[in-house]
Amino acid sequence: MKTGFKLGAAAGGLMALSAFGAAAQDLPDTMVWTSYDVGSAGYAEASAIADAFGKEFGTRVRIQPSGSGIGRLQPLLQGRADYAFLATEAFFVSEGAFDFATPDWGPRALRAVAGRPAGITLIAAGDAGIDTVADARGKRIAFVAGNPSVNVKCEAILAFGGLTLDDVEVITFPTYAAAMSSMTRNESDATCTTPTTSQLYELAESPRGIHYAPLEAENAAGWEGLLKVLPIMGPSDEDVAAGLAEGEIAKMAAYRYPVITTTTEQTADEVYAFIKALDESYDLYKDGTATMSRWSLDISGRPAIDVPFHDGAIRYLKEKGIWTEEDDAWNAKRTERMDALLAAWEEFKPQNDGLSEDEFAEAWMARRAEVVAGLN
Template sequence: MHLKLTTALTAAVLSLVTALPARAGDAELPRSLLWATYDVGSSGYVEASAIADAFAKEYGTRVRIMPSGTSIGRLLPLKTGRVQYGWLANELYFATEALYDFAAPEWGPQDLRIVAGRPSTFGMAVAADSGIASIADIRGKRVPRIKANPSINIKVEAMLAFAGLTWDDVEVVEVPSYGAALKAVVDGQADVAGSTPTAATLYELESSPRGILWAPLPKENAEGWDALTSVADFFAPATATKGAGISEDNPANIFAVRYPMITVYADSDEDEVYNFIKALDETFEIYKGATAATPAWSLAEAGRSPADAPFHPGAIRYLREIGVWIDEDQAWNDKRLARLQKVMSTWEAASEAALDQNVAAKDWPAFWEDYRSTALN
């Protein structure tokens, strides 16, 4: 009887321990997490893996990563609750604005919030043996276009516009994912690809017989930048000094973005988000040397505005505590949140108008585009 009682008590204690959140320092995390990221070979996947490893070491939290090469593939599991955090790129902006794939009736503006977003750069990676020295030289060359990935495609479209080019001026190579786009350049099936400079696959290109260059976007070219930002106005000139084929002595003139941005829905529990960003901060010393990009996950950089969506209250609470979030950030956040709420109310009004006017499902995208343009601009 004593043995049975001891066994039962032991089992009860083990069950309780398993149910409790992992704890180290002040941050508390659940025993397991599931994250959606860009596909294998992307810098976002590598960085998420490094941070997941740090969470495992510090808190005993087991993180599973679901990679996907498409915007819908990363956001759908977040929307359905299958994953708790999405590591997103500019599809976050498109999802909040109900643009491109997110203009579909089953999507619409998504009420998303940022936890943190690493400052990043993006440019046109060029196979050195392709004879391309400028954006203008891409005319007639093979350029990947990724299915269901407006985040990458809009960046490529904007860079082409820098030299007065469009998709009609290049040989489009349709690919299923971001990773496939980069691999196509390595394998000789494409000549260029839009990418963040720290993507793992680009180091493979750098060391391959093809080699790597970056098509420059010189900031003094005002006409080029006017054309680029007419496609997407959230890009700005930047000089990259880290990445494949890039160094302090050989910088690249490309543009600035935030990627990846750790993202949740607005209704995510404030305390859970607070503990997540605290854990991100507490484990920084463990993962900061994982790649050339991971030092930028310091919250002094990754916890500031602007970004592609408003920040979550749980994140803001922690950022205020550590002195990162200031009145300037709050003012930006209030304005961005008001914009998102306006887009959401406009979507509702457009949906009612479409119903009153018997707009067919096939005509909805054009109807929403016109309604949105009038109401929001």
């Protein structure tokens, strides 16, 4: 997930020192954000926005990059960072899932400000006979060891076609790069990822070719199955993808990366000022990378997203005429789910303190599944 960055910024340094309109925006003089590592799309986009904040409002932003979800979350939850540019760890920590299914973590209450959509679907070798997701039955699907963010999205996409992991042959590769290149080497038939990953261009040019299994918006049953596994995605039409002819559209799902996330302790006025600045400085950063135009709030300020939107963000989005009654309903349902898991955790943790770490995680994930099932 790497991209170019046109607005130059020093790694982890203080961004954008000029001050042309800070008083009008009511932003703090300085802020700290966390993001993915230097060189990632998340870091490049956070840097471009930080640069714009400095030029437009005089706010200095220090970005703390980290290669792990825990490294991006800890400064935020400890009050040492104001905002975090997160990936799917925002959803996982809100559920206490995977790396966060431990006594030291568990579910945490986070709130979203905005999140840029990123397309994803089941991407198959052209000769694998996988025209639709349902055709993946019995095929070799590439997963990544220790990467639940990639793997759970693939599990959800398989559910779109009525499939579970038992219906396919899961081939686990040690690294993301190895999994993405495995189709070209004929070591797998399909995987799930974003359509501009570099290895997919190699697949498209290889004798096997490339095919995007469609996730059609009108397939209600398919989306119902997908969202039961991962309720943070929605339909997306993608026109930039490896091997996709100019003018063609691929029907995919969209998740959010990066998601600008904060805590419930951040006040509504503070978040309102932040998202207003994000909106008013858009023209300064929208060309920072190839995908930054998707930060327009009519795209990035609407569900579905990893965690509920912050009240301060909703206030501004309503003022702009972007937020709808349907968005309110989504946010209420997502908040109900988070609150139910937080309550379940408070009961579960003291009752299971004597378990080993693995036993504790297994028991909590089972309890989490029960809570979620009870909400549907």
